[in-house]
Amino acid sequence: MTQTNTAAFVRVEGILLARGVLSAAAYLAGNAKKFGERALRLGLVGLAAPVHRLLGQTDRALAHRLAHLAIRGMSRDRVEVLCEEYAEDVLKDTILDQGLELLKRLQAEGRRVVLLSDSIEPIMKPLARHLKHYDELAYNHIEFEDDEATGRLLDPVIGSNVGGRWLDDYAAAHKLELARCSAYGAHGPDMLLLSRVGKPCAVNPDFVLRRSAKDADWPIIDYRD
């Protein structure tokens, strides 16, 4: 039975999925309407990649915003169709079984499982059909104006430094005691999330998070090659 005042926050990227935001942006850019547009947008993603890597450890929100600029000007129809295609044809096959096992275990422990994804709604909604053992899925929202993507991510951006504030709001809304909650992160910026809960855990951590997890004596789970 789910305990009402305790939850497990799990980052999707790195724990459940092997691919991140850049891969999605590249897919969308590479399938833009016109050939020239494809080259231009892919170039943008290419430029965003190193910046994303650098900023990814400090300001993930800005990194995500940069990556999503590549879909600026695309129609809502195209974005949604391509995202569904990406979720079904690419992401679905990269869902990590061990990640699903982790969710199953957490739910069996009676925790409310909250998944946090950096990806945007049109990708996560169709993907959600293939995810199991969770209670809630939070993801990013992209802005559309006149049914055209502006390339802007709407606040609050999941995966950013505002994650702490988001967590507070969420805990207050759901009457959660963060000290009794657990969180599972995979990247450096997830430290903010992990440090706010009573039971943090690093899963398949990158270099920065691994070092910090070791320093803080947080448990580390590794199941990715």
Added chain:
Amino acid sequence: MNTPLSIKHCYAGRHVLLTGVTGFLGKVWLAMVLQHVPEIGKIYVLTRKKALRPAADRFERQVQTSPCFRPLHEKYGADMSRFVSERVEVVSGDVSLPDMGVEDPEVLARLRRDIDLVVNCAGLVDFDPDLRDAMTTNVDGARNAANFVAACDKAVLLHISTCYVTGKKNGKIAEDIRPDLAPSGDAFDVEAESADIQASIDAILADHESAEMERRAHDDAIKQIRDKGGDENNAMLVRNTARRIKRNLLKDAMVAEGQRRAARWGFTNIYTFTKNMAEAWIARRLDPGRWAMFRPAIVESSMSYPFPGWNQGFNTCGPLSYALGSWFRHLPCKKGNPFDIIPVDYVCRGMTVAGAALMRGEHAPVYQCGSSDLNLLTIDRAVELVALAHRKHLRTRGDTTLDRVLKSRWDAIAVTPDHPMRIENVRKMTESVDEWLRDPPKDWPEFIRRRLTDFAEHTEDALEAIDKIERMCELYMPFIHDNHFAFYTRNLLRHPVVEPEWDCDPRSIDWRHYWIDVHIPGLRKWCFPLFENKTPESYAPRHPFRLRSPEAAPAPHAEVV
């Protein structure tokens, strides 16, 4: 807002005469009404007999083989023949003839006495047909239907027209009718115009029979036979070729005359021109209480009835959607222009509602049925959705690797007519390549020259395809570029309906779902094979359908509510 209509109550025990049942709209309407209003009295379907085929046989074949009747077959199974025979009576006739071509005086008298509603779906929907055919089916047919209704005891006429009878106009187009005014703004007298057209047709025919025309056809035949390397001394061959050329010349002259007249009065093509004349005749012949014009916009695949994606034959945007799935990419159009598509089942529901209002005497003179007013779909969005729908299919089910890898990503785009890659320029480029391939540089090795010359066959095919697309674009330009048509569709919504299955509000259409999951897959299944000279999937019900004679199948004794 009127009091809610109950379609079941309005149609229970009422007798309807339906024309154009072999057409896309007529068939869906008949199946839908039989399915949802089994309480209806009799539906008399006016069907033409053909040389060796009685009208009843033709109708039987339609019900037996058209997938449109699948839900009915599934619902009634072995009882289908009895069910339909009790409700449908085939009347041998022809809408283009006086008294609707009904020859049996007893049947005619019975129809005039019993019919409550005439639904005139008969029409020639080609954009630019032979003017004689358009006049016969669209104008004479409507005039005869009006005369028939005038001679009936109580019948009213629901005439199926088109939104585009309003001619070349821009902006919101109201649901009204001005039979005395052409879209060009000139006074219009349908009687005078009909007489004038007949005079022109007679003049063209007279010219066609002249000795000069005979000589011209003969000379052209000789030239054509000579060009093809045939025997120009073969008298039979020359005669047959000359006859074919003459026939084509006559048709071209009729089409040109029709187009000239349509343009003069401000219409987009012969179809809309003659449909407008049909409306004018009806409005002139009948009292306003006895008719309503029902004007659908571009009728396309069904959303749900008889099943998602049902479509029949070559219709309005089928060729366009087909071309956009080929290597043709740049569709000339004006971004933001409405593309007023409406699924056939929405149209049939609307017709039923309008028919019910008409029988109750609560009708409006005109019902427009489209989407541009309440759920706008622009032409550029439609092009994008067509491209995405083709992509979805080709990625996984393309015939070749080229289809799956490249063609699926070869997205069609909406461009302005002066785009560098417009079809005209593509043709010019292909012609240059063709010319070069046919005469490669003399100093090149012979085997390369031969290969290149062989390759010219492909460019010839491509040129043929380009020619078709060019003509198609020209035909569609008034609808996708030249005019900004947006049709008000409020009159139908003034009749709230009790039964939810008759809801025809276009706001419930999700365009993305419709184009990608319903319409284009439907076209692919039912229409594209026709473009490729293939036979679309046929339907064979488990229990064969046989129409029983009226004696064996008496009319159901439902009470009129």
